[in-house]
Amino acid sequence: MLGLQNTYRDYPFMKVKSSQGRWASLLEILPQKEEVLKYFHLYRAFVFPFNPILADVNDFELELRLYLKSLDTGELSDPLKESHRWTDDKYLGQIGLILATMASGVQFSDLSHVSRAHISRDLIRRAFQSLRLANYLCRPTVQAIQALLVIGNVLQNNGQSDASSALLGCTIRLGQALRLDTDDSSLSSSTSSSDSNTVRTTNRKIWLSIVWQDSLLSLCHGRLPAALSRSGYSFKSLLLPKSLSFTESMHHICQLAMAILERHETGRSQIALSMQWLTIVDRIRDSAQLHLRNQDQCENLQECLHFLAFRLNTSFLETVICRPALGKACRDTNTSEYERARMRAKESFANALQAFLEFHTLSIVPLRTWSTIHTTLSSILLTSIWEETKNDSMILDLQKRTIHVFESVGSSPGAADNTTVDDSQWLSEPHIQLLKTVKNVVRQNAARNLASGDDQNETVNPPTGSEDESGILPTTEIVE
Template identity: 40%
Template sequence: MSNLPEARASRNLHKTYEGGSSIVGVLQQYAHDAAPELLRESGVSFGLQNTLDGDPFTEATTPENRRASLLSLAPHTDEIQRFIPLYRHTIHPFVPLLVDIDEFELHVCEYLESRAAGDLRDGSKTLNQWLTGKGINTIAVILATLSCSSYFSDISITERSTTALKFVARAFQALQLANYMLRPSVEAVQTLLLLGNTLQNTGQSDGSWILLGTTIRLAQALGLHAANTKTRGANSRKKEALWSVIVWQDCFLSVCHGRPSGISKAQLKRLNFAAVTGPSLSYFEIMCRVGCLCVDLTEDVPTLKGSVDLVEAIDRCYSNALPHLQSLDKCRNLHQRLEFFALQINMSFTIAVVCRPAMKKLPPGSGEDHYHQFLTTRAKQSLFTTLRTFLAFQALSSMPLRNWSMLHSALTSMLLLSVWEETRHDPQSRDLQERLVGLLLAVSEESSSADTDSDGHPSYYTQWLSPRSIRTLIALQSAIRNTPPLTDHVSPTRSVETLLTTSEGASLHQTGLPVLDSQVPDQITALLGSSVAYDYDQFDWSTVDLSPFAFIDETVNMPFYDSSQSNGFI
């Protein structure tokens, strides 16, 4: 623990970035290299530098209270030994939120050695070493990593979710103890990224997107968004890698929620990706580059021509991936095969999103038939590939069934195949959808049978993937697929319940899947945003000129309300 600085030994821990429009930035241009420390200190004079040592959002604490808080939050040896080993091989290869996994593991070793030596106990003379900003931030990163790792452990699903969220709470309290908002650090940025990932996996992606806004601001306060042209050392590369991860996460979550990115195009241009001439890019490098390419999708739906250009740009990027990422035949071990599957899901789903203009009807005489046909073909292939790869991936690893982004990609692809006229009656499409639904029902029912609360109800934390929520998706899927045209002389006020107990029920019997319980029609009515009867005059999905993505935005992204409990979620 000797390498940890004393409480006030390094003022660089509190240094934040000031851009060219700031008065400090202007002075730096005039003063050049003269008195750099004095220039940094001038930020306080202008009210641009934080000065509080304590977190202003919590009650003031005494040194004794800080020690007690740290001891109550600090991870135990058995927690680390049980969960941390999972992170490197199960999670990190696919969601590399720690930019230097080797350095992190060394910090974990130092922490365990310090704990074994008795440094982390009340009355220890060396405890103050861990009460520094660096020490507390290290503990916060470890706790956040434990939150990710515990969710992928082999404990029961209820205990898994509960344990992960308890680690989330402890990690965030550690960040507050370190005064992360007024004393930003790279460790705090990584901690927030890890916590956001756990929130996603436990079904709270909305909260994860909101938390990512704070993460972006912390990173910008540290200057991670500003390319350093003077130095290209290891520290500079780590910061650039961390900023690339943030861009990747922000792009994906923003696209999934249909919200604007928190990162400007000017900041993206500062990411100096090296030119490549052959298959040399890793999984991480491909994902970061594709994330940068697709940020425009968070602002507007591109034109047909713009979508074709973007698909071709993604194809060029993918063509530079390492051989095992491009072909299953090139994979020489389990790790390479899993990386191949993970990249296939991400790339295929991304291309499906880019191709969404093809899912709208083309106006007559537009002269863009060739673009529309190209995108239609690619969208179809990509949706099929997403589901096919997800099914293959889950046979080898628990990752796709516990990773929100992969599961979201599969569920969205399934519903798009259901609503898109091009694929809704395709036999291959039906087969893939039924296999996915069967898998999800089997997994959710197996988990929920052993995980109930004292009243026999499924645990709150697992309900976003409970049998009822999966069956709700099935009902929604079948209701859309089996919507009769107006020429069938159907009553314009035919209720959702009637629809689901006829066409939907028959569909489930034909597939061999369990028929929905009597409460599901109420859930579908809630999903459709109305408690009144289903109006075919208003919602004739077979003729309306509406993108399936817009339809999904209006249905799937709405909360799943439990009709039996007014304040509960399914």
């Protein structure tokens, strides 16, 4: 009524085509049977279990079956006979989502790094073309939004986290346009109660996936989050059900991260607040399924991998929460909370590095996932310049072993010193530079420890720019 709705039927930034022209454009980008069978199962095995963007993976697989059947019957092959079903906005978005999941799966294939990057970029291009044909910007659908989230994840793993963050901003606004951020999404009065509940559940899951991606990128880049929900999330009276799954536990962790990123406290009040945040992390962990709390309770490999992924993510958040206690601003705060925060930070750094090492032993996922690489390398950097950890023999051993893992992907010892983005199997250019920096600092720390007989009073100059003007240890923003 107020003229706020979009009216364009076609995507405004491409030449308007006839219905037949749109059909011809679609036929040029369709995923073929061989591609789907080759790459989707990789997404299902290596990506979805740790980042479940698809709101209903079972329903998606049934839609994928329908698509493959349409390919087989020739419904998607005749340039002169348009399929009105597959040119509908919903199904165009579905095709874009299929292509996006394939692009994500390619990144975990056994192809060379160059081939993986080339094929995933081509699939992303085709996915975006399908979304443009669906006019995702003016007429968004839940299929298109899920496709954009998967594309953002692919961009991260290609080392383009800033581009992923920019794309996420658009995705968030599209999600808000569909009222995914509210608990009372507008539904047709003719919609049955069961259908209404299904739609609300789907919308809620997609919004939580948006929050997941936003909290991760905001933590890594040191930025304020954008996916703020009108329904809010209260932690003061948080009542958590028992036996939370990996996905449910991660949703609570990500929403806590959003709340932390929105708060700005200084000095002693910040330390006190940090302890409150840590208590909530502990409550979430205590409410998780048993295998997420105790590795000895894992009954299969997937549960072991979920345990390690959950520990890595929670440890990273704990180090962010404890960061005020690591810097000069709170150094004169001789309180028990201050000491507890420092000890918790040290423990969390060690847990993060140990979880990465064990995760790497069992799966290719950590070395193909940008967020895991970023978390691990930034943990090495911070522990190599913090006086509490840089001379600690256990931490030093974890640092060396982790650096060796990254180097072992190269062709020879010391590969990190000569690695470039073109021959790297796992790193973007900023991460390659970060690896070289942390390797030099760790090597310097080890040499000085040896020369001084582990003299804890010996200091090592941190790399240039490693401390800001306030003396607080760097956020991960400076080590992107």
